[in-house]
Amino acid sequence: MHDMRFTLPGQDLNREPFALKSPDFKKKCEVMITDRGYKCRITNTVPISSQEKLFLLRIVDPVERQLFNFRPGQFLMLEVPGYGEIPLSISSDNSNHEFVEICIRKAGHVTSAMFEARQGAIVSIRGPFGTSFPMEAMEGCNVLLVAGGLGIAPVRAPLFWISNHRDKFKNVYLLYGAKEPSHLLFSYQFEEWQKVSDIRLMTIVEKPDESWKGRTGLITALFNEFSFDSKKTFAIVCGPPVMFKFVCNYLDGKGIPMNRMFVSLERRMHCGMGKCCRCMVGSTFTCLDGPVFDYWSVMNLKEAI
Amino acid sequence: MIYKVISKTEFRKFIDAIVKHNNAYGPQQVDTGSGGKPIYQFMPVKSSDEIDFDYSVTHSSAKHFFLPFRDELSRFNFEDGNWEQEVRYEAPPRILIGLRPCDISAINMLDEVMLNGPYPSPYYLARRKNTFIIGMDHLPLPDCFCKSMNRHTVNHGFNLFCSDIGDKYYLSINSSKAYSFLKEFIIEEPSYEDNCLLIERRKTIKQSFETNIEVTGLPVFLDIEFDSPIWQKWGDKCLSCGSCAMVCPTCYCYSVEERFDVDLKGSSRQNHLYSCNLVDFAQVAGGHNFRPRKGDRLKYRYYHHYRGFAANDNQQICVGCNRCGRACLADINPKDVINDLRLERESCMICVLPSPDKT
Numbered sequence: 311m312h313d314m315r316f317t318l319p320g321q322d323l324n325r326e327p328f329a330l331k332s333p334d335f336k337k338k339c340e341v342m343i344t345d346r347g348y349k350c351r352i353t354n355t356v357p358i359s360s361q362e363k364l365f366l367l368r369i370v371d372p373v374e375r376q377l378f379n380f381r382p383g384q385f386l387m388l389e390v391p392g393y394g395e396i397p398l399s400i401s402s403d404n405s406n407h408e409f410v411e412i413c414i415r416k417a418g419h420v421t422s423a424m425f426e427a428r429q430g431a432i433v434s435i436r437g438p439f440g441t442s443f444p445m446e447a448m449e450g451c452n453v454l455l456v457a458g459g460l461g462i463a464p465v466r467a468p469l470f471w472i473s474n475h476r477d478k479f480k481n482v483y484l485l486y487g488a489k490e491p492s493h494l495l496f497s498y499q500f501e502e503w504q505k506v507s508d509i510r511l512m513t514i515v516e517k518p519d520e521s522w523k524g525r526t527g528l529i530t531a532l533f534n535e536f537s538f539d540s541k542k543t544f545a546i547v548c549g550p551p552v553m554f555k556f557v558c559n560y561l562d563g564k565g566i567p568m569n570r571m572f573v574s575l576e577r578r579m580h581c582g583m584g585k586c587c588r589c590m591v592g593s594t595f596t597c598l599d600g601p602v603f604d605y606w607s608v609m610n611l612k613e614a615i
Numbered sequence: 616m617i618y619k620v621i622s623k624t625e626f627r628k629f630i631d632a633i634v635k636h637n638n639a640y641g642p643q644q645v646d647t648g649s650g651g652k653p654i655y656q657f658m659p660v661k662s663s664d665e666i667d668f669d670y671s672v673t674h675s676s677a678k679h680f681f682l683p684f685r686d687e688l689s690r691f692n693f694e695d696g697n698w699e700q701e702v703r704y705e706a707p708p709r710i711l712i713g714l715r716p717c718d719i720s721a722i723n724m725l726d727e728v729m730l731n732g733p734y735p736s737p738y739y740l741a742r743r744k745n746t747f748i749i750g751m752d753h754l755p756l757p758d759c760f761c762k763s764m765n766r767h768t769v770n771h772g773f774n775l776f777c778s779d780i781g782d783k784y785y786l787s788i789n790s791s792k793a794y795s796f797l798k799e800f801i802i803e804e805p806s807y808e809d810n811c812l813l814i815e816r817r818k819t820i821k822q823s824f825e826t827n828i829e830v831t832g833l834p835v836f837l838d839i840e841f842d843s844p845i846w847q848k849w850g851d852k853c854l855s856c857g858s859c860a861m862v863c864p865t866c867y868c869y870s871v872e873e874r875f876d877v878d879l880k881g882s883s884r885q886n887h888l889y890s891c892n893l894v895d896f897a898q899v900a901g902g903h904n905f906r907p908r909k910g911d912r913l914k915y916r917y918y919h920h921y922r923g924f925a926a927n928d929n930q931q932i933c934v935g936c937n938r939c940g941r942a943c944l945a946d947i948n949p950k951d952v953i954n955d956l957r958l959e960r961e962s963c964m965i966c967v968l969p970s971p972d973k974t
Binding site (some may be wrong): 315316317318319320321322323324328329335338339340341342343344345346347349389391392393394395396415417418419421430431432434576577578580581583584585586587588590591593594595598612613 | 633688691700703706709728732736799838867868869873875896897911922
C-alpha cells in the first residue's frame with residue numbers, strides 16, 4: 311500500500327502565472343519564462359554588401375511588440391530554431407515600434423542560416439539586453455561617432471536617436487572607416503544623414519580601389535581634419551577591438567574625459583542573462599554590465615581591449 | 616531551526632520510510648580506484664542498506680541534480696513553415712541523502728548565482744524547490760581545505776542536517792516538511808551530554824584539517840597578479856580537458872546549442888555544462904579567440920573561484936572540496952597554485968625592500 315505520509319510534495323512551476331505569459335526582459339529580478347522568445351517574421355532583407363545583409367523583423371504578436379522596446383546600444387538574442395542563438399546589436403530606430411532592423415555579417419552557423427532564410431520566415435528574438443548609450447546625458451554637447459567596419463551597425467541606433475532629437479545636440483560627427491570602399495555599409499543613407507540630419511560625415515578606407523576618390527588611411531587620420539571643443543564632447547566608438555585602443559587613446563590625448571567615451575564590446579554569449587559566463591571580461595559580464603562601457607571602466611577591466 | 620536527537624537504528628527506519636516512496640539518491644560505492652580507495656557516487660537508492668553513511672566524499676558533486684550535464688531549455692515543433700515553442704520545467708520531487716557541508720554550501724552559492732541575479736533561472740528554481748536535502752557531517756580528507764574557505768559548517772540550505780555523535784545523530788531540522796516526516800519516529804530533545812558531544816564533534820572536525828590555504832586578501836592579490844608568469848607556468852601543464860569544471864560543485868558556466876530532431880519535425884535547445892578551460896570558451900564567430908592561451912583560461916577559472924564575479928557579489932565561490940585537484944590529470948590543484956602565487960608575490964616584496972649592504 312502506498313503510504314502518503316512520507317511522500318514529498320512537489321511544486322509544478324509550469325502552472326505558475328509567470329510560465330503562461332510573455333516574458334518582459336526589461337523587468338529584471340523577476341522570475342519569468344526566460345527562454346521563450348518573441349516570434350517574429352522576416353519582412354524584408356536588404357543586401358548591403360557582399361557579406362552583410364540588413365534584416366527587417368516584425369514581431370508577430372501585438373502584445374509582445376509593445377513589450378519589445380529598446381534603447382540605442384542594447385542587443386538582442388536572435389534564434390533560428392534548430393540552428394542556434396546569437397547576440398546581435400540592434401541597428402534600428404528605437405522610436406519605430408513596428409520593425410526591428412539588424413545588420414548581419416555571414417560569419418557562422420546561425421548567420422548562414424539567416425542568409426538562407428526566405429522572406430516571411432519566422433525566427434525568434436529575446437531581449438533587449440544590456441546597457442545603452444546615455445543619450446540624455448549627451449544633450450547640449452557635441453557627439454563624435456566613430457565606427458569601423460561592421461561597427462556602423464550599433465552606431466546606427468544612436469544616430470537615429472540623434473536625428474530624431476537633432477535640435478538637442480550641437481555638432482555631430484560621424485567618422486567611418488572600412489577596409490575597402492565596397493565594405494562601407496549603408497552608403498545609401500550617407501546623403502540623408504548629411505543633408506537631413508545635418509551630421510558631418512567623413513569616410514576613409516584602408517585599401518582604395520580605382521574608383522575611390524575619398525580619403526585613404528586609418529581612421530585616426532580623420533581626426534586631423536576638424537577641431538572640436540573637447541570639454542563639451544561625447545564620443546561613441548564601435549568597431550574591431552584593435553580600433554578601440556588607438557581611437558580612445560587619441561581622443562584621451564585630445565582631452566575628452568574618459569567617462570564620456572563609450573565603447574561597445576563584443577564577446578561570445580550564450581544566454582544574454584549573466585548566467586553562462588561565456589562573455590566575462592575582467593570581473594564583469596558583457597551581457598549585464600555591457601555591451602556599452604565607458605572607456606574608464608574598460609581601462610580598468612582586465613583583457614577588455 | 617529545531618534541534619533533536621535520534622538513535623542510529625531509528626534514523627535508518629526514517630530513511631527507509633522516505634526512500635521507499637520517493638526518488639532518493641544517496642552515496643554508494645561504485646568502484647575501487649587506484650590505491651584501493653573506494654569511489655563513491657550519488658546513486659538512486661531504494662533502502663537504507665544501499666547507502667554508505669560513512670562515505671568519505673563522492674567523486675562528482677551534487678550540482679548535477681540541479682544543473683544536469685544536458686538540459687533541455689525549450690522545444691520547437693515545426694508545422695507548415697511555422698513553429699511553436701514549448702518550455703517545460705521538469706522537476707520531479709526527490710531526496711538527496713548524505714550531502715557534506717561543503718556540498719550544501721556549494722548549492723547555496725549556486726542559489727545566489729542562479730536565483731538572485733537579474734534574471735533568475737526558472738529551471739534551477741523548479742529543481743531547487745522540489746529537492747529535499749539531508750546533510751551529514753564528516754571528518755575531512757587529508758586534502759580537503761574547506762575550513763580555509765570557511766565552508767566546513769553550514770547553517771542553511773538544507774532540510775535536515777545530521778551530525779554523528781556516537782550512537783546517535785544530532786539533527787538540525789530546517790523545514791516543516793522534514794519535521795512532519797520525523798515526528799512519526801522516536802526523536803528526543805537533546806540532553807546536556809548530547810550538546811557536549813556535538814561541540815566535541817565540531818571541534819574534532821575543525822582540528823582534523825591537514826591542508827590550509829591562506830585566502831586572506833586573495834581577491835586583491837589576484838588583481839595585482841594578473842600578469843604573473845605563474846599562470847603561464849601552470850597553463851603549460853594544463854591539458855584543457857575540463858575535468859575540473861565537471862566535478863566542481865560550483866562551476867556553472869554553460870553553453871547553449873540547438874539540434875534538429877532526426878525526423879526534422881522539431882528541434883530542441885539544450886544547455887550543457889562547459890568549462891572555461893576548453894579551447895573555444897571565448898571564441899566568437901569568425902574565429903577570433905579572446906583567450907587563446909591555456910594559461911589565460913586557467914587563470915580565469917581561478918579568478919572566478921577565488922575572486923568572484925559581479926554576478927555573485929564578488930564572493931569567492933570555491934568551497935574547498937578539492938575535487939578538481941583529485942580529478943586533474945595534470946596534477947594541478949588549487950593549493951599549489953595559490954601557494955605558488957603567494958610565494959611569487961612575497962619574493963617580489965623582498966626585491967622591493969632595500970637590500971642589505973654587502974660586507
